[in-house]
Amino acid sequence: MKEHEMMTHDHMDQMDMAHGDHMNMNDMDMDMGDGHMMHMGNLKRKFWVSLILTIPIILMSPMMGVTLPFQLTFPGSDWVVAILGTILFIYGGAPFFSGAKAELQMKQPAMMTLITMGVGVAYIYSIYAVIANDLFHVTPMVNNFFWELSTLIVIMLLGHWIEMNTVMNAGSAVDALGKLLPQTAHVVDDAGTTHDVSLNDLQVGQIVVVRAGEQIPADATIVTGTSAVNESLVTGEAAAVKKVTGDQVIGGSVNGTGTFTAKVTGTGDSGYLAQVMDLIQNAKNAKSTSENLADRVAGWLFYAALFVGILAFLIWLTVANLAVALPVAVAVFVIACPHALGLAVPLVVARSTALAAQNGLLIRNRNAMEDVKHLKFALMDKTGTLTMGHFQVNHLISLDQDYSEETILRLLASLESGSSHPLATGILSAAKAQQITYTAATDTHQETGMGQFGTIDDITYGVVAVSYLEQHHLTYDQAQFKTLAAEGNSLSYLVTGDRVLGLVAEGDQIKPNAQHLVSELKRQGITPVMLTGDNQETANKVAHAVGIEDVQARLLPEDKERLVQQYQASGKVLFIGDGVNDAPSLARADIGMAIGSGTDVAIESADIILVASDPADVIQFLDLARATTRKMTENLWWGAGYNLIAIPLAAGILAPIGFMLDPMVGAVIMSLSTVIVAINAMTLKLKPVK
Known part of the structure; x- marks a missing residue:
């Protein structure tokens, strides 16, 4: 289920190009x-x-x-x-x-x-x-x-x-980006002192300072500060993208006017640019x-x-x-x-x-282009695909008199402190805004499709979806749930043992081109279908806003894969997802499209990877393929x-x-x-x- 399956977008590790080992005609083989x-x-x-x-x-x-x-x-x-x-x-x-x-x-x-x-x-x-x-x-x-x-x-x-x-x-755009990488990075040591190190010596987990106007030295997650980053060489989008705490930045993109510190999420051959170059290098073999x-x-x-x-x-x-x-x-x-x-x-x-690269389309499997003409269904995830995936807390309610709303938020933040999932980011942003101090939970673990669990002060807590409550026969106010969900909120509950302590309702925004994507799919004779792990009420609200009639909600990852197979019995299926929780469905579909690239799972599971998370790029691919x-x-x-x-x-x-x-x-x-x-x-x- 989408709400509490941990996403690993921070695995976009930087490819080391400081040695200048760019692709060379004399270094390539052909079939x-x-x-x-x-x-x-x-x-x-x-x-x-x-x-x-x-x-x-x-x-x-x-x-x-x-x-x-x-x-x-x-x-x-x-x-x-x-x-x-x-x-x-x-x-x-x-x-x-x-x-x-x-x-x-x-x-x-x-x-x-x-x-x-x-x-x-x-x-x-x-x-x-x-x-x-x-x-x-x-x-x-x-x-x-x-x-x-x-x-x-x-x-x-x-x-x-x-x-x-x-x-x-x-790969020319990527080569150009690699040439812009700085030779050094400003690393902050344990004592808080900043010193420059060679890009070759940059290590995962180090904190780097990126000043205004500089190129970002590696893929990283912002720890402090905000800025507007120009990712045009990577995404093809000329507009600066606002980046705040918790957001990922891609090595080689250009920082704007702000200064921020970021935690390096990886270096070497597993970085985003390395993944792109691998795709380009391997394209000749497929x-x-x-x-x-x-x-x-x-x-x-x-x-x-x-x-x-x-x-x-x-x-x-x-x-x-x-x-x-x-x-x-x-x-x-x-x-x-x-x-x-x-x-x-x-x-x-x-x-x-060349056209695909210029428009931010990474084609991992060329056979997918021929399958487009036989497409009957476009199955798509909600969060991150049709919606922005930038959640904010709209309601925080205590359901137990022993726990105040402030305590509920502190416990939620402790449980979600190690997660980069959009819902977790919304909770952490709310805690920061209210200046609530929290410590990370220990022994954290997930129950697939149910939620995140961990130990805080020797007590095990969980932040879970409503399906967990129903499966474990825990009592909750269904009328309250329906009211909040009908507003378009995604709801999560804080539980310990058989007690439901509180709930948090978070809202998302629909992407500007989502409605255009759905209308274009219909015009091309492709039936759009929403498959989401979110609650039915929220799913229905988003689906209605973008024009989707066929909605399947409260799904586990295995449920999505099963539905992909069911639709395949009636025709070719395109599945559009984030490439993490949707990996089984991406692999199962006739065409798997990861909207928002950079994760190992997206690279391995999808046939097509969209560099920018823009629904309009789906139509770009369909048009190019035809x-x-x-x-x-x-x-x-x-x-x-x-x-x-x-x-x-x-x-x-x-x-x-x-x-x-x-x-x-x-x-x-x-x-x-x-x-x-x-x-x-x-x-x-x-x-x-x-």
């Missing part, structure tokens, strides 16, 4: 097929070397067997092209050959196998054509295919390079459904080209001769090479990832559609009526489809939510 890894620096070098080799090949060799107007020829030029083509074939084609080997070993021919077939056949035939023409003076029907071999290798290397550059560009579809399309084209090529060879060998049949079959194999198909998905992924999927599908059709038409034409299917595909026309269409795919990917945009 060149199933299981074959290639160093990013090698990929960049292979592309440029291959491009240099390709330029003279293009100038000296025919395109699809047709002599170009600007083609350079001189005695021995064919051998120069053959030598350059051989070097390019072995050097530039090596990663594709390794990828094809892995695909064939897994009996799943895909993109790498199709590329290898195309360049392999083109190379073997071209060498044969050069030898036959120059040594045996036999003029083949098609001179050679070195033009196609070289351009295919260069374009495929470019496609993979673009995809890897995308991973690095997505193939999306569309990427897998591109591989499947390439696999289908491989089998189609193989079948049509062999069939065309046999038919033309029968009706004509070897001199005609061989170049026709080779043309089929070569024309099936996926110039555009190889760029179809990487270019869209590049654009989509646009991305649409662009991928369009590009796959452009990439594969050319082959579906060109392969049978190259095989001579219309030869009986006197039409054979002109190799020059085939080459022009091949290049044009690649240009169209690139332009289409670059037109992907994300409109701001109104």
Whole structure:
């Protein structure tokens, strides 16, 4: 239950970037097929070397067997092209050959196998054509295919390079933030003296002073003081965010005009920035459904080209001769090479990832983007998702004559002193405002969905939800509960043994974009559902305010997960929660979205993480996902559609009526489809939510 399950938002530990170990092209690996890894620096070098080799090949060799107007020829030029083509074939084609080997070993021919077939056949035939023409003076029907071999290798290397550059560009905002981190932090020692330490030596639990205008050195929780912090490099939100005692601040963000002290919640690789960088680094390892579809399309084209090529060879060998049949079959194999198909998905992924990073969307599982088009339900938590999660005490009532309201508040503050839950923060703020002195309870523990317990002055107390009272058959004023809850309050009771000592009623505020989120979900045909651990009356009030009709309240975490499964029986489910108490539901849902990032559980459980806790970002993701999927599908059709038409034409299917595909026309269409795919990917945009 939401009220008293301890949240661990203070686990946003700072990544140590003082050494300047930023992501480097030469430090990255990439996947060149199933299981074959290639160093990013090698990929960049292979592309440029291959491009240099390709330029003279293009100038000296025919395109699809047709002599170009600007083609350079001189005695021995064919051998120069053959030598350059051989070097390019072995050097530039090596990663594709390794990828094809892995695909064939897994009996799943895909993109790498199709590329290898195309360049392999083109190379073997071209060498044969050069030898036959120059040594045996036999003029083949098609001179050679070195033009196609070289351009295919260069374009495929470019496609993979673009995809890897995308991973690095997505982290550019984080890199910029890391560069702004100060080299030292102002640490307060036990004696109260402030001294500077290197960022590398900063430790969890230390108290740091952050002065006006300084960059915050690490993820931390404010202990004293208030300020307005600019988190634009992290959240994308330019407006300064007010920070008070108990609030978390992210290392790298810029402090405003106030000075505050904060307790460092962690350093090293578990920090927020480290988590972001890990997500970016790991994004290249998670193939999306569309990427897998591109591989499947390439696999289908491989089998189609193989079948049509062999069939065309046999038919033309029968009706004509070897001199005609061989170049026709080779043309089929070569024309099936996926110039555009190889760029179809990487270019869209590049654009989509950059847009997501710019808008504070961390996509941990790309498959979630394809699931959006099948969404039927959006299940969401209340506190922190639809509401601000900034509670204030509206009512504090003693229910036992032996305990004054001041004593009730002191005991509540003692029990909640170690918690960062929004309800606990509200109680602690009230105690501070009334200048009530308290000491932390000992032997504190939680009962899931029920409350927080601890020992104070040798007596065990608990701050619990109403469900605890009912489960333990403790008497309480139900009319009073309904009245306060109907006002939108979340109620907690102070108990000891079988005595109910008092209650505290806290109110929250609905987020500005919550109503817009619900209305947009409905407009898109997605049914919004609220799942909350809060009481039914408060849940109903919030639901009514934002426009949700389906409300499930007083739920334990396991209840939420069970309901996710129930809704999944009727369609795909998106679950939006805080990533802590909602972790089981985030993991169970078809798309798990943590609204408010920074916790280990959010990173591990959610598919999508929203850096800023703004409901409008949910709509941003849905819009981006649909646009991305649409662009991928369009590009796959452009990439594969050319082959579906060109392969049978190259095989001579219309030869009986006197039409054979002109190799020059085939080459022009091949290049044009690649240009169209690139332009289409670059037109992907994300409109701001109104």
